[in-house]
Amino acid sequence: MTRIVVDPITRIEGHLRIEATVENGVITDAYSAGTMVRGFEIILRGRDPRDAWAFVERACGVCTTVHALASVRSVEDALAIQVPKNAELIRNLMFCTQLVQDHVVHFYHLHALDWVDVVSALSADPAETSELAKSISRWPKTSKHYFADVQNRLKTFVQSGQLGIFKNGYWGHPQYKLPPVANLLAVAHYLEALEWQKELVKIHAIFGGKNPHPNYLVGGVPCSININEVNAINNERLNHVGHLIKGAIEVVEQMYIPDLMAIASFYKDWAGIGGGLSNYLVYGDLPTTFYGDRDHYKFPSGAILNRNLNEIHEVDGKDDSQIKEYISRSWYRYQGGDDVGLHPWQGETEFNYTGPKPPYEHLDVDQKYSWLKTPRWNDHPMEVGPLARMLVAYGRGLEDVKEVVHEALGRLGVGVEALFSTLGRTAARGLETRLVVQWMKGFYDELVANIKAGDTSTFTQERWEPSSWPQECEGVGMSEAPRGALAHWIRIKDRKIDNYQLVVPTTWNASPRDPQGQLSAYESALIGTPVANLDQPLELLRTIHSFDPCLACAVHLYDPAGNHVHQVRLEA
DSSP: OEEEEESSOOSSOOOEEEEEEEETTEEEEEEEEEOOOOOHHHHHTTSOGGGHHHHHGGGOTTTTTHHHHHHHHHHHHHHTOOOOHHHHHHHHHHHHHHHHHHHHHIIIIIIGGGTOOTGGGGGOOHHHHHHHHHHHOOOSOOOHHHHHHHHHHHHHHHHTTOOGGGTTOOTTOTTOOOOHHHHHHHHHHHHHHHHHHHHHTHHHHHHHSSSSSOOOBTTBOSOOBOTTOTTSBOHHHHHHHHHHHHHHHHHIIIIIHHHHHHHHTTOGGGGGSOOOOSOEEEOOEEESSOTTOGGGEEEOOEEESTTOTTOOBOOOTTOTTTEEEEOTTBSBOOTTOTTOOBOGGGOOOOBOOOSOOSSOSSOOTTSOOBSSOEEEETTBOOBOSHHHHHHHHHHTTOHHHHHHHHHHHHHHTOOGGGGSSHHHHHHHHHHHHHHHHHHHHHHHHHHHHHHHTTOOOOBOOTTOSGGGSOSEEEEEEEEEETTEEEEEEEEEETTEEEEEEEEOHHHHHHOOOOTTOOOOHHHHHHTTOBOSOTTSOHHHHHHHHTTOOOOOSSOOOBOTTSOBOOOEEEEO
């Protein structure tokens, strides 16, 4: 029996530590620890609720916009504010922009390298790579000269002894299965996606002033519409948004999805690995009428227990019996004791760090071992994210969702059960991207039609002034971040924030065990995962990265000498 430690495991933010016990080449136990703390809940106390979005949006530099969206919704819910239709459409466009960009970046830059051997691309025949590219899509860059140029750029990295962005991979690992030509194709598209992703987020700059962290506004959106005014959302800017959406559709349909399906065809065995929990949670998002009308969301809300797609349970974020956070294994304390669960409106944020100081030999997993709290829905551990969204929508019978799911499963020659896996989780992210980029076009067309019909309203003044507020009120703002169910709960007293709690997707997926000893999504998904080489636990990375782990940007993990801890360690 050997315990392996991977810290940090994420490719974008180094705050997640995984410890796993391996016996006879298979993971038999696992522990997920968040190794950072921010304290936004404390920072926000006593502030103007209308300013909260600007603080909490900085919880993440990757999600950039969804925390602000959840925040303004929580205040609007507390104050009974309904935003104009155009504001809802613009918020949807900003949401879709974030999700599409994030998912493409995840596939190529954060997860593909778990399946693609970059160094193997050096031995590929560019002419054969060209033929492969032409056979799977109509993407324009498919000439042998193009792929030869990419290969030469890669050779320059290697010959210089500096692999740059490709430095820390487990290249040559026996579990890489793609032929060299497929690896070269993937590397080329890695570089193309890196250039493209910065273009799409210009939509955030057009409607929100900047990216990352575009501006938001309680009661609407912070932009005016006047097709003839240079300083407003005018004809030129609307046309540019349409152009960017058209380009995103081409990237998704002709590059992302073909690459995803091609790579998945070599790894069908992973349709039986990494399933983990059998419970899934979705809050719902992308309103087609107005936020709060949950019967008309593109992403419907619901919960699935025991993988029963025939029964979708209703989810209510205001029901204090449904959602609770526990801290029995987290570095916090509750006044009522460590084993009680608190609904976020009653949430407490009081630190109680009693664990080992970094660098850790290993975590004391029988005690508190994470900065993440442990949320539960009706005391069930739940997985959130693209797979949960696709499963709930599939279970609710949404035809466009069923269509793309069945098409993908048919092309791979696997059944619906394949979705409950590491491969299924990765595929679900791609399939929802394919859906969302088309929904995005629909929201854009509706916004343009509204403007042509003379509707240019983007803000409501109703209840903006604190003098119109009740002395006490509370609200919840729910959303579906790229990584899953996100909600902010606010309590307002005497026109100031009295309590504010964020429960983010990675809190659901990466949290430690609860008082009943139930594992969360990361820990559960690792059980049964094979590990061929303890020094290079590539398989562990595949399963964890399929969730797209992301913890809030800020404090990284350093040892006392100031060195960033990044190595894999083995402990017998």
